[in-house]
Every structure is written in structure tokens, then in C-alpha cells.
Amino acid sequence: MKEGGTPQKTLTFLERFYLAEVLKGLWITGAHFFRNLLVHTGRALGVVKKRRGAVTIQYPEERRPIPPGYRARHRLLRREDGSPKCVACMMCPTICPARCIHIRAAESPDPTIEKYPVEFNIVLDRCVMCGLCVEACPVDAIRMDTGVVEMSAYDREEFVTGRDFLMESTPADERAEAEE
Numbered sequence: 069m070k071e072g073g074t075p076q077k078t079l080t081f082l083e084r085f086y087l088a089e090v091l092k093g094l095w096i097t098g099a100h101f102f103r104n105l106l107v108h109t110g111r112a113l114g115v116v117k118k119r120r121g122a123v124t125i126q127y128p129e130e131r132r133p134i135p136p137g138y139r140a141r142h143r144l145l146r147r148e149d150g151s152p153k154c155v156a157c158m159m160c161p162t163i164c165p166a167r168c169i170h171i172r173a174a175e176s177p178d179p180t181i182e183k184y185p186v187e188f189n190i191v192l193d194r195c196v197m198c199g200l201c202v203e204a205c206p207v208d209a210i211r212m213d214t215g216v217v218e219m220s221a222y223d224r225e226e227f228v229t230g231r232d233f234l235m236e237s238t239p240a241d242e243r244a245e246a247e248e
């Protein structure tokens with residue numbers, strides 16, 4: 069064992085004789101298979117109501133529905149004139165536990181608003197999807213209702229979402245209505 073490492077488990081005689089372990093694996097797989105077969109058959113016949121058998125989702129063609137309120141990729145809301153609703157108060161980067169929100173503020177041309185974000189970046193591969201930024205926002209300028217939960221990229225820089233991208237993002241229910 070390396071110093072500070074996890075101690076290695078010593079194999080028993082039966083474990084070293086791999087056939088027993090292979091049979092154990094087959095037994096577990098078979099037990100799951102027949103239990104699911106029974107549950108699905110029972111449900112089809114209406115005799116099983118409470119238990120649900122395991123199902124295979126044919127991802128990506130088929131996707132699990134996202135429950136309402138599920139925290140997904142962020143979006144920034146706009147005012148009626150299209151400008152960002154965000155007043156660059158810095159509450160969200162302050163509360164963010166992952167330190168992944170970066171804002172550069174400037175004086176707003178609108179005399180009724182003090183500041184606005186010239187830059188508003190969220191580094192998504194650092195975000196822990198806690199939703200604290202949404203909770204902290206005093207003007208409801210940031211939401212996590214896009215329904216986008218699959219985030220992958222070839223380059224880490226692609227995870228940095230900028231202000232305009234966040235403002236162009238649409239809520240999931242709006243997209244669903246447009247697709248109908």
C-alpha cells in the first residue's frame with residue numbers, strides 16, 4: 069500500500085478463483101432481469117401498481133422530461149427595450165460558491181438606472197447549479213429555466229457563456245410552445 073493511499077483488499081481463496089465471481093455476477097444480472105420481467109408483466113396485467121420496473125431510455129432520441137423548476141443553464145432577462153434587466157449589483161458573483169460569475173459593470177445611459185453589465189460571463193464548467201445566483205438577484209434578472217442540462221464542449225473556453233448569449237437564451241416552456 070502506498071503511504072496515504074487506499075489499502076488494497078486481500079482477495080479470498082474463492083475470489084481468486086474467478087469462476088465463482090463470474091457466477092455471482094451472472095446471478096445478480098439474472099436476478100435484475102427476471103425481477104424487471106415480473107414487474108413489467110405484472111404492470112401490463114394490472115396486478116402490480118406501486119412498483120415500477122427499470123426502463124431503457126433511448127438517449128439521445130428519447131429524453132426524460134425535466135420537472136418544472138429544475139435548475140438548468142442560465143439566461144439573463146431583458147427589459148422591454150431589449151437592454152439587460154441586470155443592474156450589475158454584484159450580488160450573484162458575491163454569493164456564487166463556485167466563483168464562476170464575472171461581471172464588468174458600467175454606468176447606465178438611462179438616468180433611472182445606476183449600472184448595467186458590459187460583460188456578464190458564467191463559466192459553466194465550474195458552476196454547481198446551486199441556484200443561489202437566482203435567489204440572490206434583487207431584480208429577477210437571472211433565471212435557470214432554459215431546460216438545457218446537456219452541456220458539452222471540445223474546449224473549456226466554450227463553457228464561458230457571455231452576456232449576449234445569456235440574453236438570447238429562451239425559457240424551456242417558450243421553446244416547447246414554439247415547437248408545437
Ligand code: SF4
Binds near residue numbers: 160165190194197198
Ligand atoms: S448556479 Fe450557483 S454555482 Fe452556478 S453560477 Fe449560480 S450561484 Fe454560481
Ligand code: SF4
Binds near residue numbers: 153161201206
Ligand atoms: S444579482 Fe441580478 S442584478 Fe445583480 S448582478 Fe446578478 S443578475 Fe445582475
